[in-house]
Each structure stands twice: as structure tokens, then as C-alpha cells.
Amino acid sequence: MITNFGSLYAGHVDLGDIGLEATAVNDRWFSDEHLNTIYDRATAVAQLMDRVGYDSFWMAEHHFQREGNECIGNLLLLYLHLSHLTKNLKFGCGFNITPMWHPLRLAEDFATVDLLTKGRVIFGVGRGYHSREVDTYGAPSTNTDSDANRDLFEEQVEIIMKAFNNPTFSHHGKVYDLPPKGLPYRGYELEEITLVPRPINRPVECWQPIVSAGQRAMDFMCKHGIKGVIGGGAVTGGASDEVVTRWRDTLARHGKETELGGDLTIGVVTYIADSQEQGIRESRKYFEEDMKMFAPLGFFRGMTDQQLSDLADPKIAPTAELPTIEAAVKSGSWLCGPPEHITERLEELQDRYPGLEHVHVGCTRMGTTLNVILEQLERFGTEVMPKFKAQKAKTA
Numbered sequence: 001m002i003t004n005f006g007s008l009y010a011g012h013v014d015l016g017d018i019g020l021e022a023t024a025v026n027d028r029w030f031s032d033e034h035l036n037t038i039y040d041r042a043t044a045v046a047q048l049m050d051r052v053g054y055d056s057f058w059m060a061e062h063h064f065q066r067e068g069n070e071c072i073g074n075l076l077l078l079y080l081h082l083s084h085l086t087k088n089l090k091f092g093c094g095f096n097i098t099p100m101w102h103p104l105r106l107a108e109d110f111a112t113v114d115l116l117t118k119g120r121v122i123f124g125v126g127r128g129y130h131s132r133e134v135d136t137y138g139a140p141s142t143n144t145d146s147d148a149n150r151d152l153f154e155e156q157v158e159i160i161m162k163a164f165n166n167p168t169f170s171h172h173g174k175v176y177d178l179p180p181k182g183l184p185y186r187g188y189e190l191e192e193i194t195l196v197p198r199p200i201n202r203p204v205e206c207w208q209p210i211v212s213a214g215q216r217a218m219d220f221m222c223k224h225g226i227k228g229v230i231g232g233g234a235v236t237g238g239a240s241d242e243v244v245t246r247w248r249d250t251l252a253r254h255g256k257e258t259e260l261g262g263d264l265t266i267g268v269v270t271y272i273a274d275s276q277e278q279g280i281r282e283s284r285k286y287f288e289e290d291m292k293m294f295a296p297l298g299f300f301r302g303m304t305d306q307q308l309s310d311l312a313d314p315k316i317a318p319t320a321e322l323p324t325i326e327a328a329v330k331s332g333s334w335l336c337g338p339p340e341h342i343t344e345r346l347e348e349l350q351d352r353y354p355g356l357e358h359v360h361v362g363c364t365r366m367g368t369t370l371n372v373i374l375e376q377l378e379r380f381g382t383e384v385m386p387k388f389k390a391q392k393a394k395t396a
Contacts, residue, residue: 002350002388006056007362007377008094008267009045011072013037018367019285020317025292028067038071041370042078043085048374050086052381053389056122057082058092058360063100063133069293069366076113076121083117091117094229095126095209099139099149103156104178104195107163111199119201125160125208125226127153129297143298154220161224164204168192207265211299213243215250222254229360231267231333239266239332244353261353267360268349269334270342272379279336280325287325287334289367292317339383346388 013034017023042059049057059078062070072078079091096106113121127142127149128134134141140148155173162169170192171178183190208221210228221228228247230239248260256263273279295303295311300323303311310320328334335345350356361384363376 001354001391002346002356002359003391004055004358005381005385005388006054006058006092006265006358006360007045007049007364008058008060008092008360009042009364009373010060010070010366011038011042011062012366012368013041013068013071014369015068015289015367018289020288020292020311020322021314022285022289024312024314025067025069026312030066030068035066035068035071039078042072043082044370045364045373045377046082046086046089046091048377049381050089052378053385054089054377054381056090056092058094058122058124060094061097061100061126062130064136076109079121080113080116083120090120090122092122092207093124095124095207097128097134098125098153098156098160099128099134099141100137101156103159103176104163106156107160107195108197110204111164111195111197114199114201114204115197123204123206124229125153125157125206129299150216157220157224157226163195164199164202168194210243210247210264213240213246215246218247218250219254222250222256227263227265229265229267239264239349239353241352248355259353259355261350261356264353264356265358265360266349266353266356268332268346269328269363269365270361270376270380270384271334271336271363272339272342272376272383273337276329276337276341280329283334283336283363283365284325286363286365286368287328290365291323293366295323339379342380343384343387346384 013030015028046057059072059075060070061072061075063073065071075093075096082091098106110121110123129142131141131144135144139152142149152175155175159171159176159178162171172181179190179193203225206226207229208226210230230243244260244264247264248258248262251258251263271279271283273282291300292311294300296308303323307320307322310316311322325334329336332345335342346359361380362373364373
């Protein structure tokens with residue numbers, strides 16, 4: 001039963017003209033002053049969500065994006081600030097890109113913000129698909145060497161979990177030697193270290209995106225008690241029954257029995273309008289801007305090289321054969337229409353996956369202006385969410 005509502009915002013600033021006919025992504029270059037408006041935007045969204053009664057607000061860690069699409073470099077610093085401006089809202093790391101961190105620095109920083117916010121930040125880890133970001137920081141991204149990226153990521157997460165869950169620990173792996181063997185320290189040979197501080201809320205709630213849905217990835221997540229996020233970001237298409245079923249079965253093999261949808265968050269774009277047709281018409285440009293940003297990175301599956309080339313040219317793209325918002329609505333990854341329609345579709349989702357508790361909603365896709373983000377989140381929070389909150393109260 002759906003009881004927990006959040007929203008995922010990648011962190012774009014006002015992009016100006018958007019859609020297939022608008023400026024190409026690679027041609028955008030904003031000033032420092034404009035890029036810095038992301039912090040006031042994030043504050044406005046967080047305060048509205050806190051007031052309306054959402055459970056969590058998720059943002060993404062990204063770097064070097066002068067095009068204005070994803071402009072938040074440090075989630076934990078931002079969340080510490082936002083916790084002082086809100087009362088109840090939790091803040092999700094969607095996600096800390098582990099290969100761009102030293103794992104112990106990430107563990108320390110999260111533990112610190114966990115302590116200072118009294119548990120209002122939710123941990124999340126990701127592998128990193130932007131080569132400009134990850135490779136610049138000295139690690140391979142999923143798009144340059146996926147196998148090396150996964151090996152590094154898994155070792156880093158192993159270290160983070162050891163640091164969170166053990167009073168003292170050591171790790172001697174392929175990449176990291178913690179502490180280095182034979183290291184002298186103040187008259188003795190150092191064999192183990194302690195994370196200071198350690199998170200006060202343990203076990204640490206941790207989430208990771210399920211993108212390629214490989215079995216190795218699912219097994220690794222279940223081994224460490226990491227929960228999964230499907231959709232709601234760059235990945236097109238609704239939640240797949242095959243993936244959700246395999247996730248449940250993988251959890252069972254690791255000793256945790258759940259109903260379909262357990263330990264998952266499913267993301268859908270919701271756009272409330274008087275009719276589905278109006279919703280599609282008004283949000284089409286946001287879908288198109290999303291496609292311009294993410295298709296070249298491999299997240300609109302099945303697109304050909306010719307389609308990607310056409311998409312990058314504002315003169316060709318409007319008449320090219322490209323994915324459409326109509327198809328996204330049909331798949332269930334975008335919900336457009338009156339509040340009653342949105343409610344019915346979410347009820348169908350929870351009937352399909354009875355173990356599902358967490359969803360990400362709202363229209364926060366690339367190019368969506370702040371006023372539309374706020375309007376859509378407020379309408380959902382006041383016209384759709386109360387019904388689900390009421391059913392939670394009845395079963396409490």
C-alpha cells in the first residue's frame with residue numbers, strides 16, 4: 001500500500017526556451033550567477049513540500065554542468081542547510097555518486113549530517129554515468145568502462161557498510177588498503193580504524209537506482225540491505241513486472257520475504273490538468289527536454305544513432321521519428337489528467353504491487369519552470385495524496 005510520497009529533482013535551473021525546437025543542450029552555457037539560482041529553487045521546493053506534508057525530497061549529485069541541467073555538487077551540505085529551513089521533510093540522496101568520493105570521506109560526511117539533522121537525511125549510492133564527471137574525478141564511469149566502474153563501486157560500498165556497522169574495521173581489497181598494512185602509529189602497528197562519527201540511526205537506510213536491472217547488481221543490493229528506486233528519473237518506461245518480480249525473488253533468496261513492490265520506490269511523472277489531453281499538451285516540452293538531455297547518455301532505450309543525431313538538431317528534431325510523451329503516458333511512466341485520474345492510476349499501481357509503499361511524484365523534469373514544479377507538487381499534495389494518507393491512517 002502506497003503510504004510514502006517523495007519527489008526527485010535533478011537540480012536544473014531555468015533553461016529558457018525548451019523542447020525539440022529550442023536550443024540544443026550542448027549549446028547552453030549559463031553564467032555563474034544563473035547556475036547559483038539552484039539553491040533558492042531547491043529551498044522553495046523543500047519548503048512547499050514540508051508545508052504540504054510530503055515525506056521526502058530527493059535531489060541528485062552532479063558536477064561541471066554549465067548547461068544548467070543538474071547543478072547540485074554536494075547534497076549533504078545542501079541538506080544540512082535545508083534541514084534548518086524545514087520541520088519534518090526528509091532529504092534523500094538520489095544519489096551520492098560513490099566513484100567520485102573516497103568511501104570513508106562519504107561515510108564520515110553522511111554520519112555527520114545524520115547526527116546534525118537528527119536522522120532527516122536518507123543515504124543513497126549510485127555508480128555514475130556522466131563520463132565528464134566521473135572520469136574527471138579519476139574513476140571510470142559506466143559509459144567508459146562499466147565493469148571497472150562496478151568493481152570499484154562494490155568495493156567502496158563494502159567499505160562504507162563496514163564503517164557504518166562496526167565499532168572497528170579494516171579492509172584490504174583490490175583498490176583500497178584500510179588501514180595500510182604495517183602502518184606505525186603512536187607506538188603500535190595500526191590494524192583497524194573507527195569511523196568518527198558513526199551514524200546514530202543504524203542500520204542506515206540506503207537506496208540505489210535499478211537501471212540495467214542486472215542480477216549481479218540486485219544480489220549485491222540485497223546482500224547489503226540496499227533498497228531500489230525504479231524510474232522517475234532519466235530511465236523511460238514504467239516499472240517492469242519482470243524486474244519487480246525478480247527483485248522480490250532476489251530478496252527472498254537473501255532471506256527477506258516481501259510482497260511485490262517491497263523495498264522499492266517507483267517513480268512516475270504526474271501532471272495534473274483538467275484532462276489527459278491538456279496534461280499531455282502542457283508537459284510535452286518537458287518530456288522533449290528530458291529526451292534531449294538523457295537520450296545521448298543511453299537512457300531512452302532503443303533509440304538509433306540516426307535518431308540521436310536528429311534529436312541534437314533543433315531544425316530536424318521536430319519532424320523526426322522520436323519517442324513521444326503519448327507512449328510514456330501509455331506505459332504509465334507519465335500520468336497526466338485530473339486528480340481523480342492520477343489517483344486511479346496510482347491505485348492500479350498499488351494493486352499491481354501490493355508491497356509498494358514509496359513513490360516519487362510531481363513534474364520536476366528537465367526544463368520545468370519553478371512555478372510549474374511548485375504548482376504541480378501543491379496540487380498533488382492537496383488533491384491526490386490525502387486519500388492515500390487516509391488509508392494509511394485507517395490501517396495504523
